[in-house]
Amino acid sequence: MSSSHRMTVLPGLPAEPYSRQPWKTLYLLHRVLSTVALQPLWTLLHFSPFSPFPKSWSLKETLLVRSMSRLAYIISRCDLKLAQREHTILPDKSSLKETRAIWIPPAGDEWLKGVGKSDEVATVKIPGYVWGEGKDEAGDMAVGKSQSVMLFLHGGGLAVGSAHEKDITAVIPRQMLKRSNISHVLSVDYRKVQTAPFPAALLDCLSAWVYLTSTLGISPTRVFLAGDSAGGHLALALTRYLRDSEFDLPSALLLFSPWVDMSKDALPKLHRFKNVNADSDYLNTDALQPYISSRLLGTLPVSLLDGAYLSPAADTLPSTPELFAKFPPAFVTAGGKEVLLDQIREVVTRMKRGGVNVVFDEQPDAIHDYELMDWFQPAMRERIFAKAAAWINSRFEK
Numbered sequence: 001m002s003s004s005h006r007m008t009v010l011p012g013l014p015a016e017p018y019s020r021q022p023w024k025t026l027y028l029l030h031r032v033l034s035t036v037a038l039q040p041l042w043t044l045l046h047f048s049p050f051s052p053f054p055k056s057w058s059l060k061e062t063l064l065v066r067s068m069s070r071l072a073y074i075i076s077r078c079d080l081k082l083a084q085r086e087h088t089i090l091p092d093k094s095s096l097k098e099t100r101a102i103w104i105p106p107a108g109d110e111w112l113k114g115v116g117k118s119d120e121v122a123t124v125k126i127p128g129y130v131w132g133e134g135k136d137e138a139g140d141m142a143v144g145k146s147q148s149v150m151l152f153l154h155g156g157g158l159a160v161g162s163a164h165e166k167d168i169t170a171v172i173p174r175q176m177l178k179r180s181n182i183s184h185v186l187s188v189d190y191r192k193v194q195t196a197p198f199p200a201a202l203l204d205c206l207s208a209w210v211y212l213t214s215t216l217g218i219s220p221t222r223v224f225l226a227g228d229s230a231g232g233h234l235a236l237a238l239t240r241y242l243r244d245s246e247f248d249l250p251s252a253l254l255l256f257s258p259w260v261d262m263s264k265d266a267l268p269k270l271h272r273f274k275n276v277n278a279d280s281d282y283l284n285t286d287a288l289q290p291y292i293s294s295r296l297l298g299t300l301p302v303s304l305l306d307g308a309y310l311s312p313a314a315d316t317l318p319s320t321p322e323l324f325a326k327f328p329p330a331f332v333t334a335g336g337k338e339v340l341l342d343q344i345r346e347v348v349t350r351m352k353r354g355g356v357n358v359v360f361d362e363q364p365d366a367i368h369d370y371e372l373m374d375w376f377q378p379a380m381r382e383r384i385f386a387k388a389a390a391w392i393n394s395r396f397e398k
Contacts, residue, residue, distance in 0.1 A: 019079035028074055035070045042066045052279045054337060054365040061376055065367060068282035075160065076291035081194055085162040090127055098174070099129040099165045100136070104188065105215070107207040113245040115309055120298060121200045123207055124191075129163050131173045131185035141216060147183040148222045148396040149212060150176060151250070153205055153238075154187065155229030155369060157259070157292050159194060163187035168372050169228055172256065176226070179389035181396045186212060190234070197298025202309070205238045213248065222396070224252040224328075229369050232258025236347075237309050243326050252395050253330040254388060257369045261343040262293055263306045263314035280337040283368040313347040324354030331359045331391045333384060335366030359391055 018027035045051055046062040053062045075082055085091065090101040106123035134141040143149055154161055154169040161167050165174075173185040190204035212218045227235040232255035242249050278286075293305055306316045308323060317323070330351060334344040341362075348360045363370065363380055370376050371384055 018077045024078045027078060031071060031074050035067050038066070038070070039063060054280070056365045056377070064373075064375060065280070065282045069284045072282075072284035072287040076287050079194070081192070082160045083156070083162060083167060084160070084192055084194075085127070085164055085189060087124075087126060087189065087191060087195065091164065096129075096165060098135065098170075099131050099187070100134075102128050102130055102141075104128040104186075104204075104208050104211050107203065107210040111206060111210055111245075111247070112203075114241070115199055116203060116206065116241060116245070118199055118203075121196055121198070121203065123203050126191070126204045126207060127163070127189040128208060128211075129165060129187040129189070131165075131187065132177050132183050134184045141184060141186065141212075143184055143216060143218050143222075145219075145222075148181060148224070149218060150182050150185045150226050150254075151205075151208055151212060151223055152185055152187040153190070153225065153227035153231035153234045155227065155231040155256075155259075155372075156192075157288055158201055158230045158233075158296060159192050159288070159292050163189035169231070171372055171374070172226065172228060175385045176254075176389060176392065179385060180392040182392060193292055193295035198296050198300060198304065198310070201234055202237050202241060205234050206241065209238060209242070209250075220248040221251050223250050224254060224392070224395070225250045226254035226256075227258065228256035228372065230259050232256060233260060233262075233310075236260065236312060239327055240309060240312075249326065249328055252328050252392075253332075254392070255330060255332045256371050257334055257338060257340060258332065258344060258347065259340060260313040260347040261311045261340075262289070262296070263311040263316055275339055275342075277337050277339045277341055281335070281339045281367050283339050285339055313343040313350065319350050319353065321354045324351045324356050327351060327354060327356045329357040329359075329395070331388055332361070333371070333388075334360070334362045335368055335370050336362055336364035337366060338368035338370075340368060361387060 018024050042063055043059060046053055046059050074080060103125045105125050130141055152173050154163050154167060161169060173187055176182060177185060186208060188205055188208045190201040212223055213220050225235040225238065235253055235255060236258065239249060239253065297304060305311060306314055308317060311317060332348055334341055348358055351358050361384060366380060371381055
């Protein structure tokens, strides 16, 4: 097994069946070639009167969505660390044009409470990427008292991608800096599930919060959390941890298509035979969720998946006002054709029930995390970035 920690395998999924050669290469070839072979069929389906795809989609958008969904299996079946970066070294300065890389020191023991205390997972220093005014400085970020900071947590299912400026998720800090009043962004390259189980990623995000608010002394009222997909999950989990530990909270949350239900009961509802959006979204939860959940657990009990930190929208979790009590205002987006739509709607309902001031934007024909895709509906992406920036500006005046 190629992981560095033990893994609990959830029922119904063989562990990394094609993780070794030559099976990995053979499976990759099979998946890629069969995806190419299916292009004519998907083209016919696109123009069919019975097409499951929105009429507003172009043929290119349809083919890319279906191809990405089919290729998602290579991550779980081949145990790929797709687009990840080494966490023990910083990238060469010459490779960075829009950011600079820094070390984020580990949070001290005084910050570790409740779920943050783990016998298997320790806090470690992690890479962070500084955007905005701080990118040309040396040493620690220098943030003025009247300036605002976005702490950005990238998506990727806790298993894919990085905080590097070349990652597809970098469009969010790039656009928010361009359009809003924020002056700095700190993007966190947290540990992925192939490297360490829960609560490793949460602890890495906590370390970044401690760095900004304690080490640098930036007022929490000038810091807000932003994240897409799994990064949105981490933003909610970090806010919950800070609240439960009686630490200061961020001033606001910006959540793009947050993943908010990892529970055991979530997977059947996401299956293509039960979720009307399963064929109109590239996010393939059949391929990814069992693998990610198993890696995330390590040797922890499966019941953890049903708790508020991992699944605040789960059916098994009582929807009480206390669930999101004291949470800061939030701006939440979702795509009307994304497979996570129902759980995002549910978490918005629960947040409002807890007294949270939520602005919810649902784009009818959009896929999961559509904001990241430069090939998808440019006018739609333009509108949502403008709307999100305006919301930020209404909360952070220069």
